[in-house]
Amino acid sequence: MKLSSCLKGIRLPRPPAAADPQPLPAPEKVYLPLRQHQGAVAEPKVEPGDQVMMGQVVGASEDFESATVQATVSGTVEAIVQMPDPSGGMVPTVVIANDGADAWIDEPAATEAALASPEEVGATRPSRLLRRVREAGLVRAQVQGRPLHVDLSPPMAPQSYLYMTGIPVVRPIDTLIIKAVDPDPPVCPNASLLGEAGDELAVGVAALARISGASRIILALPSGADASALKAMAAQYEWETASVCQTSYPFAIDHLMVNSLTGREVPTPYGEPRDVGVSVQPLSTALDVGSVLLTGRPVVERVFSVTGEVKKPGVFRVRLGTPIGEVLDAAGGGPSQAGKVVVGGPMMGLAIYDLGTPVTRETQGVFVQSAPQVQHFADHPCIHCGRCVAVCPVNLIPSDLGKLCEFRMYEDAAEQDLMNCIECGCCAFVCPAQRPMVHFLRHGKTEVLAGRME
């Protein structure tokens, strides 16, 4: 751990020890949004009234930045409606009534040679592996994540923001970081998978490395958790392991983890880890890839963490498309005075307004708050105390940026590196005047972009 992470950032309470995921029964109706990632919406391939089998494609698109959507139950398509996604926008969604049979479709993909070991993966062409990942419609497990086949490819075209900067414009991916830590505790789906060291993981990681071309594999493990099984695997397959402290927020965010593990700096605001030759994939995504290659079937479940003020917080294996409200009921129900339901963790998550919002490939968990616990911001002026400067992990001066954005001096703020903010929320967390720092900065960024578009 670098010195900067001791001095910068904030300390969050240690999340409760992760339990193994418990399976939840499939719901009576699943809601499958035709866009479960950042990118393009897929076109529906079914019509209301159609009978579908589990694993049957219900949405697909020619667009590269789009992932195929499969039915996660067998049954009848009821309708195609508009449903909110975690960020609140409306997405066309296929509603399927479950017939309870869970009958798999037997497509050629399912019978295609299952890859049972890392050696077999190593003997397969990367493009073939990539095609299977794309057919399975995998998505990097993160809100606003990309379709996995996009995320694993090096940038298709030179990124315009990298011109004249000295950073190679197209750089092959040489490092793969498998992230068993969760950036935003206590929502920790990855930490509950630490015990799943088996063929799935070996095949998944081998495939991810083969597709991306990475020669160096780093397994980022949470410090203080029992990860002996994964460590043994890492020794067997010659992966490097690194210990990352989950409670020192926000150093498990991709950009900062790439910096601390490889020393490379991901260019902000538009950069991604693959611009500096690193691919960061969550442990659950690696397991998904492994499962797709082993079984030849798409993934229909998602490891979903329910934390906060519910009766029985825990980690569940949820059928994709289950409304979040039903998962909450399975966790014992929320508090009597409903406050907030946040998809993602408490620091960076998105508060949803509709409990019918389904579990998708990009959601990792929810954090529930009762009404009395909901935080309120104040409109006190900045008192210039500098606590936000002391915690900002990317060395901004949030106090100045907040003031500039509050008084509509957006371009001045942009000159002071407003756009490099990663919106981790540390500044708002420590602000004694309880100013809505993240709100100001996001608003400022939006205004700057809008101003530049004109």
Added chain:
Amino acid sequence: MNNNLLTVSTSPHILGRTTLRSMYLEMMIALVPALLVGLYYFGAPGLTTVVLAMAAAAATEYLISLITKKPSTLSNLHILLMGLMMGMILPPGAPWWLPVAGGFLTVALGMSIFGGNGNYPFNPVLVAWAALAISWPEAMGAYLEPMALGSGDDWMEAETFLMQLKGDIGTLEMFELGTLWIGNVAGGVGTTGTWALLAGGIYLVIRRLIPWQIPLGALIGAVGMGLLAVYTDERVAEMGFEEFSAYLNIVWLHLGAGSFMIAAFFLGPEPVSSPVTPWGGLLFGLGVGMMTIIVRFWGSPLDGAFYGVLLMNAATPLLDRIRPRVIGKVVSGA
């Protein structure tokens, strides 16, 4: 769970437990040890001074909020903290109107005319102190001989260490380092208890309520400049000090004397008027420490700590321009 009543807002959805009120309360708590030392040695006159200053500050804020028809900010304790600091730097046993004027000036002249908390360029306590020191130099220079609690109320006027030092360099041999640091000397109500101020200041640094750079810079600046000053002072050389440890002892005396500690840990890092950037804070502290020693050795005022803070307050906007490098910022042509 009712589906219609969910709250939607921007992240983060949890906040730290620090509020303005808790922050100012903790700062007051950190001042309590020094205040207790002051009250132990200066008894009733000291208490009167502090209470009058706090009451005057609170009353002024209340009146101003009535006149300007703004909600009073008394509840977040900022005004009381300012009043407390004002009282603590005044001489005990000052005539009653001195702390009252101090409290009034702190709030009215130092704070409110600039727009209240968050907007003033100079530390309001020191603005008021400067006004008082210029207007009533005699009253501001009338200190009491310390008397432990319970040894009567027969107060005698006394000169502070720095006053005596200005007149006679031989004073250096009359004071013991231990006595000076423990607070058993003439001085402002809350400025003499060096150990107590140090403890309170370290508490604030550990709680991350003040940046560590400012006190550290002040200590480095004072020790470094102090050694330089002692080595170049002919009078000290004439007294026959030759060893480094002797020189260093003189510097420790200076750290414990006057108002250096309260300036380094409480008045200097006062949030609004001090820089926020790490290097800016370090330079700010260095400036405070160096000014303290420079004024004491070569200036006409007795103590330079407050002048140092006021001067560096003026430099704060400049120091805030020393920004650290932004991680991930793409530098053109690098």
